[in-house]
Amino acid sequence: MARGGGAAAGVPRDDDPPRDVDAPLHDAPLGVALLGSTGSIGTQALDVLRSAGPERFRVVALAAGRDAATLGAQLHEVRPLVAALADPAAAAALDVPPGVTLDRDPDAMERFATRDDVDLVVVATGGIVSLRPVIAALRAGKVVATANKETLVAGGHLVMPLAAARAAERRAQGVTDPLGDPLGWVRPIDSEHSALWQCLVGERHADIQRLILTASGGPFRTWDAARLAAVTPRDALAHPTWDMGAKITIDSATLLNKGLEVIEACWLYDVAIDSIDVLVHPQSLVHSMVEFVDGSLKAQLGLPDMRIPIQYALTWPTRIAGPAPRLDLLTQDALRFEALDDARFPAVDLARTAFAAGPRATAALICADEVAVARFLDGTLSFPAITDLVAAAVTRFGDGAPPDVPALTELDREVRAWAATADVPESRTWA
Numbered sequence: 001m002a003r004g005g006g007a008a009a010g011v012p013r014d015d016d017p018p019r020d021v022d023a024p025l026h027d028a029p030l031g032v033a034l035l036g037s038t039g040s041i042g043t044q045a046l047d048v049l050r051s052a053g054p055e056r057f058r059v060v061a062l063a064a065g066r067d068a069a070t071l072g073a074q075l076h077e078v079r080p081l082v083a084a085l086a087d088p089a090a091a092a093a094l095d096v097p098p099g100v101t102l103d104r105d106p107d108a109m110e111r112f113a114t115r116d117d118v119d120l121v122v123v124a125t126g127g128i129v130s131l132r133p134v135i136a137a138l139r140a141g142k143v144v145a146t147a148n149k150e151t152l153v154a155g156g157h158l159v160m161p162l163a164a165a166r167a168a169e170r171r172a173q174g175v176t177d178p179l180g181d182p183l184g185w186v187r188p189i190d191s192e193h194s195a196l197w198q199c200l201v202g203e204r205h206a207d208i209q210r211l212i213l214t215a216s217g218g219p220f221r222t223w224d225a226a227r228l229a230a231v232t233p234r235d236a237l238a239h240p241t242w243d244m245g246a247k248i249t250i251d252s253a254t255l256l257n258k259g260l261e262v263i264e265a266c267w268l269y270d271v272a273i274d275s276i277d278v279l280v281h282p283q284s285l286v287h288s289m290v291e292f293v294d295g296s297l298k299a300q301l302g303l304p305d306m307r308i309p310i311q312y313a314l315t316w317p318t319r320i321a322g323p324a325p326r327l328d329l330l331t332q333d334a335l336r337f338e339a340l341d342d343a344r345f346p347a348v349d350l351a352r353t354a355f356a357a358g359p360r361a362t363a364a365l366i367c368a369d370e371v372a373v374a375r376f377l378d379g380t381l382s383f384p385a386i387t388d389l390v391a392a393a394v395t396r397f398g399d400g401a402p403p404d405v406p407a408l409t410e411l412d413r414e415v416r417a418w419a420a421t422a423d424v425p426e427s428r429t430w431a
């Protein structure tokens, strides 16, 4: 079933010495660049870094988009060496404390990601703005922990070969450590992919039967087509189990988010797309599962709190005590699972179609979705039309060779310009 490569994670276990869970992980603290520090993932990553303590991690760089108030407060608390705010007007208003250098260059994130004193780049931005920094970081031998889906959905064909090459170099040097695995270099933060990773540790890639991604089903799991047509932004922003940024919350409501995750899982775990299933699990306690060839099923459970997968990516292969609350199974109802209704929520099928068509199609999908979600939020697109518009973009822009970074940037520009004013197609011809 694998497309080659065998990327399932494995860690040495037999000779692991007994470990003090509060002991430092490394001789010196790891230098961290946090890209997108002001958002939902970024602020939770800072919680994790704060809880792990300065003996484990030193925050060297913080970067964000336009939220000068939040970044300013973070700079005063964390005191990194460098910071950046992409929006020049917001940067002009930023309160920068002494000792912190504000980098006003548009390529600041790339520079942060490749600094000598940075070991780990945590990617918490939305959009494809982090693709160049991620590629630069991997080329410079840095570890990348990414929540950002766009990096893999639009650029998996560029990013994962770099991670695989890094891992191969390590093995060729005769070093047997977790960095001999591509997942040592590109570490998923998304809860589903973290769950799969945790289930796969110690397993052989050849023993994977299928990956099962769980989905909460979003706020409209039980709504019929007529009600879905009338969904408002306020309805869609009220996610039943996860507290997230606006874009991913809308993607969770359309289930396009689950489609993006299926694509991410293909890249991260090197499995065929038809070996990845989606199961609706409204309680969001089982974060995903792996079925093995012998019929065994492994699942990872926890309360829906992103600080658990963020911390796992930062401290892997070690676990440490963290800030997230614990799951008490005795206070929970029986675990429930349902099949996904592809007719009401066609976005997962659309993502599968796009992945089969190739990297241009998945890039078009994710670029169009950003515009479609923005149009829905400002009232110029209905809820079902989000998926329809994205499907039309996949059809219109999806053909062609896998894009390199300049071609992706150009494609992003073209798709956005088109999607900003495109009429909603009347029928779903892509299914």
Ligand SMILES: NC(=O)c1ccc[n+]([C@@H]2O[C@H](COP(=O)([O-])OP(=O)(O)OC[C@H]3O[C@@H](n4cnc5c(N)ncnc54)[C@H](OP(=O)(O)O)[C@@H]3O)[C@@H](O)[C@H]2O)c1
Binding pocket: 035, 036, 037, 038, 039, 040, 041, 042, 063, 064, 065, 066, 067, 068, 086, 124, 125, 126, 127, 129, 147, 148, 149, 150, 189, 190, 191, 242, 243, 244, 245, 246, 247, 248, 306
């Ligand atoms: N939230 C979750 O629970 C969750 C779970 C799994 C995966 N993810 C994924 O993680 C990523 C981030 O999600 P989120 O919910 O944290 O989003 P969010 O709350 O919207 O935060 C996005 C962050 O990116 C920054 N940013 C935007 N444009 C930028 C630019 N040009 N340069 C530098 N920084 C920029 C924003 O800065 P400003 O705020 O200053 O503009 C903000 O810090 C997305 O890909 C999402 O799909 C999120």
